[in-house]
Amino acid sequence: MAKEGKKLRESLARTRGSFFGQIAGLLGASEVNDELWDDLEALLIQADVGMDTTLSLVETVKGQVARQGITKASRVQHVLREEMLALLDANGSEPSVLERKRLLTVILVVGVNGSGKTTTIAKLAHYYQKQGQHVILAAADTFRAAAIDQLKVWGERVGATVIAHRPGADPGAVVFDAIKSSQARGAEMVIIDTAGRLHTKYNLMKELEKIRGIASKQVHQAPHETLLVLDATTGQNALNQARHFKESVGLTGVVLAKLDGTAKGGIVFAIARELGVPVRFVGTGESIDDLARFDAQTFVDGLFET
Numbered sequence: 001m002a003k004e005g006k007k008l009r010e011s012l013a014r015t016r017g018s019f020f021g022q023i024a025g026l027l028g029a030s031e032v033n034d035e036l037w038d039d040l041e042a043l044l045i046q047a048d049v050g051m052d053t054t055l056s057l058v059e060t061v062k063g064q065v066a067r068q069g070i071t072k073a074s075r076v077q078h079v080l081r082e083e084m085l086a087l088l089d090a091n092g093s094e095p096s097v098l099e100r101k102r103l104l105t106v107i108l109v110v111g112v113n114g115s116g117k118t119t120t121i122a123k124l125a126h127y128y129q130k131q132g133q134h135v136i137l138a139a140a141d142t143f144r145a146a147a148i149d150q151l152k153v154w155g156e157r158v159g160a161t162v163i164a165h166r167p168g169a170d171p172g173a174v175v176f177d178a179i180k181s182s183q184a185r186g187a188e189m190v191i192i193d194t195a196g197r198l199h200t201k202y203n204l205m206k207e208l209e210k211i212r213g214i215a216s217k218q219v220h221q222a223p224h225e226t227l228l229v230l231d232a233t234t235g236q237n238a239l240n241q242a243r244h245f246k247e248s249v250g251l252t253g254v255v256l257a258k259l260d261g262t263a264k265g266g267i268v269f270a271i272a273r274e275l276g277v278p279v280r281f282v283g284t285g286e287s288i289d290d291l292a293r294f295d296a297q298t299f300v301d302g303l304f305e306t
Contacts, residue, residue, distance in 0.1 A: 004292040004293050004295075005292070005295060005298045007284040007285075007290065007292040008282060008284060008292040008294070008295065008298050008299060008302060009298060009301070009302035009305075010260070010284065011259045011260040011282060011283075011284035011285070011292070012259070012260075012265055012299070012302040012303060013260070014260070014261070014262060014263040014265075015047065015262065015263050015264065015265035015266070015303060016302065016303055016304070016305075017263070018047075018263035018264075019043050019044075019046050019047035019263065019264070019266070020043075020047060020265075020266075020303040020304060022043050023040065023043050023044070023047075023077075023080075023304075024077065024304050026039055026040060026043065026073070027040075027073045027074060027076050027077040027080070028073060028074060030073045031071060031072070031073065032065060032070060032071055032072070032073055032076060036073055036076075037058060037062060040058055040061075040080075041054055041055070041058050044057065044058070044266060046264075047263075047264050047265070047266035048235040048236060048262075048264035048265070048266045048267040048270065049266035049267075049269045049270055050236065050239065050266075050267075050269070050270035050273075050274065052273075052274065053087075053269050053270045053273045053274060056273065057080075057083060057084070057087065057269070060083050061076065061079050061080050061083050064079045064082075064083065065079055077304065081300050081301075081304065084269065084300050084303075085296055085297060085300045087269055087272055087273055088268070088269070088272050088279075088296035088299065088300070089296055090272070102224070103188075104179070104182055104183060104187065104188060104189070104190065104219050104222075105188060105189045105190070105224050105225075106179065106189075106190045106192070106215050106219050106222035106223045106224055106225075107124070107189065107190070107191045107192065107223060107224065107225045107226075107227060108192045108194065108208075108211065108212065108215070108223035108225070108226045108227070108249075109121050109124075109191060109192060109193060109194065109226075109227050109229060109255075110194050110208065110226065110227070110228050110229070110245055110249060110251075111196060111228055111229035111230065111241075111245070112196045112197055112241055113144075113196030113197055114196070114231070115196070115229045115230060115231045115234075115238075115241075115257060116229055116231055116257030116258055116283060117193065117196060117229040117257075118147065118150050118151055118154060118193060119154070119257070119283075120229045120255050120257050120281075120283060120291070121137060121151070121154070121191050121193055122151075122154035122155070122157065122158050122160075122288060123283070123288060123289075123290070123291040124191055124227075124255075124281070124291065125137060125154075125155075125158050125160040125189075125191055126158040126160075126288050126289070126291075127281075127291050128188075128189055129158065129159065129160065133187075133188040133189050134185065134186065134187040134188050134189070135160045135187065135188070135189045135190075135191060136160065136161045136162075136163060136178055136181060136182045136185070136187045136189070136190050136191075137151055137154075137155050137160050137161070137162045137163070137178075137190075137191050137192075137193065138162075138163050138174055138175050138177075138178030138179075138190055138191070138192040138193065139151045139152070139162055139163065139164035139165075139174060139193055140171040140172075140174045140175050140178075140192050140193055140194050140195075140211060141171070141193045141194055141195045141196065142165060142166075142167055142168055142169045142170070142171050142174060142195075143167075143168070143195045144167070144195075144196075145167035147193065147195075147196075148164050148167060151164070151193055152164060157288065158288060161181070161185075161187075163177050163178035163181050165177075171194070171195070171207060171210075171211055172210050172211055172213075172214045175192055175211050175214050175215055176214050176218065178190050178192065179214075179215065179218040179219060179222075180218070183218075192211065192215070192223070194207075194208065194211065195207065201244065201247075201248060204248050205247075205248040205249070208248060208249045209249075212226075212249070225252050225253060225280075226249055226250055226251050226252050226253075227251075227252070227253050227254065227255050227280060227281075228241075228242055228245050228246075228251050228253070228254050228255070228277075229254075229255045229257055230242060230254055230255070230256055230257065230267075230271075231257050231258050232256045232257060232258050232259045232261065232262045232264075232265065232267060232282075232283075233258050233261050233262045233264075235262070235264050235267055236267070236270070238267060238271075239267065239270050239271065239274065239275075242254065242271060242275050242277070243274075243275070246275060246277065251275075251277050252277070253277060253278050253279070253280035254271055254275075254277055254278070254279045254280065255279075255280060255281045255282070255283070256268065256271075256279055256281070256282045256283065256294075257282075257283035258283050259282040259283055259284060260283070260284050260285050260290075265303065268294075268299065278294075279294040280293070280294055281293055281294055282294050
């Protein structure tokens with residue numbers, strides 16, 4: 001975890017050097033006044049914390065500062081960090097079901113094309129194979145031939161078997177075969193790639209419902225985790241995508257890809273408060289090893305500490 005924590009902290013370099021660096025500077029030696037709160041609100045919004053989450057967070061911090069009789073801005077940072085941590089913990093305190101031991105764990109991965117979904121699936125496969133698990137990938141995004149080919153290339157790179165059918169095949173049949181193959185080979189995990197975008201939201205919902213139904217019939221309580229991959233560099237647009245998928249499928253967690261590529265890492269707080277879905281992993285770079293389990297304390301500390 002120490003290595004993952006270091007990666008998570010390093011991935012926040014751009015965010016820390018930008019808006020949260022300014023917040024740390026703001027909460028320096030000045031006095032607590034209305035101008036400080038206005039400036040703090042503006043910086044949090046610019047950091048993609050989101051309007052509603054920012055207003056709620058600042059209001060909570062102001063209340064704590066008043067109750068504690070704090071007059072120095074330098075002490076406000078401590079209160080802000082505590083409230084940020086409480087916000088993340090409220091939506092991420094439940095341990096991931098991936099931590100439970102079972103014969104076969106099924107992970108459904110969703111997200112729009114271009115979010116980093118396929119690369120994230122490869123990173124997840126690599127992450128769990130390093131822990132000694134036999135992982136099989138299911139190429140259930142059959143709408144794009146390129147998606148199948150891309151997953152096969154990644155499968156070869158990480159040493160994971162890819163179960164795929166021809167382009168245009170039934171995604172449910174791919175999932176069925178992947179699970180049966182996993183059971184026959186004694187694999188411990190199946191990670192399912194899905195179509196990034198179907199013609200309508202209705203089609204997306206029906207397709208994912210069908211895949212989930214097939215998985216649950218083959219393996220008890222599958223899929224055990226439904227992860228949404230979001231591109232951190234798209235900011236509030238990522239939050240809109242997340243709402244869309246949450247309405248369509250029962251999300252259990254978010255993987256925030258490309259966190260190292262944005263100065264607006266505050267999107268994590270908006271995801272936690274406005275979606276009530278925990279961030280499970282973050283992408284910390286372009287290498288296959290650049291995936292870190294999300295830890296709220298490390299994240300909050302990393303926003304302020306160099």
